[in-house]
Amino acid sequence: xxxxxxxxxxxxxxxxxxxxxxxxxxxxxxxxxxxxxxxxxxxxxxxxxxxxxxxxxxxxxxxxxxxxxxxxxxxxxxxxxxxxxxxxxxxxxxxxxxxxxxxxxxxxxxxxxxxxxxxxxxxxxxxxxxxxxxxxxxxx
Numbered sequence: 001x002x003x004x005x006x007x008x009x010x011x012x013x014x015x016x017x018x019x020x021x022x023x024x025x026x027x028x029x030x031x032x033x034x035x036x037x038x039x040x041x042x043x044x045x046x047x048x049x050x051x052x053x054x055x056x057x058x059x060x061x062x063x064x065x066x067x068x069x070x071x072x073x074x075x076x077x078x079x080x081x082x083x084x085x086x087x088x089x090x091x092x093x094x095x096x097x098x099x100x101x102x103x104x105x106x107x108x109x110x111x112x113x114x115x116x117x118x119x120x121x122x123x124x125x126x127x128x129x130x131x132x133x134x135x136x137x138x139x140x
Contacts, residue, residue, distance in 0.1 A: 006132065009033050010140065014042055014087070014115060017136035019129055037101065039120040040133045044113055051109040056090055063107055067094040070105075074098045086117060086137045093134070097123060104130045108137065 006017035009024050011031030018024065018033030018040050025032050032041035051059070064081075071078050076098030084093045086108045093106040104127070106117040117137060119130035 006136070007033070009040070009042075011042055011044070013044060013113070013139060015136075015138055015140050016040065016042060016117075016133055018132070037120065037122065038125070038129060039118065040129060041118045042133075042137065043116045043118070045116065047109065047112050047114055050112055051114075053090065055109075056092075059107075059109065060092060063092050063094070067096060067105065070103075071096045071098075074103075076103075084134055086134045087115070087139050100124070102127075106134055106137075110139070 005020055007020050007024065009016055009018050009031050011026055012029060022033040022035045030041060030043040032039060067078050074096065076096045078094055079097040080095035082093055084091055084106060086106055089108055089110055091106050091108045093104065096103045096105065101120055101122050104119040108115040108117065117133055119133050121127060121130060
């Protein structure tokens with residue numbers, strides 16, 4: 001099956017591809033593309049200390065705790081997780097299932113910045129847009 005042409009979404013210091021026709025919103029530290037209940041979003045945050053790849057395993061505990069809190073606050077459950085590569089950086093990724101949808105969070109840590117990639121989709125939908133978000137995320 002031929003993949004549809006994508007639109008490029010550019011935020012402050014990053015870019016990613018979204019499906020054509022999705023509504024794009026760009027704010028100071030966030031950029032998103034959405035259609036109905038589906039969402040692709042990248043938000044950038046400052047870190048308190050510089051991150052290096054040597055800290056990958058150490059930050060996992062903090063991120064797991066954060067995802068457990070998000071799941072509790074939203075009435076969901078952490079339903080998956082693992083390591084992925086986004087922007088050329090080994091990153092932590094977690095799925096939070098809330099009712100009939102899944103929020104997929106990917107944390108890309110680089111220097112003094114955290115880039116939080118979020119993909120929201122129906123549980124019954126394919127994760128093509130989510131995979132596209134992670135694989136096309138790049139620093140600019």
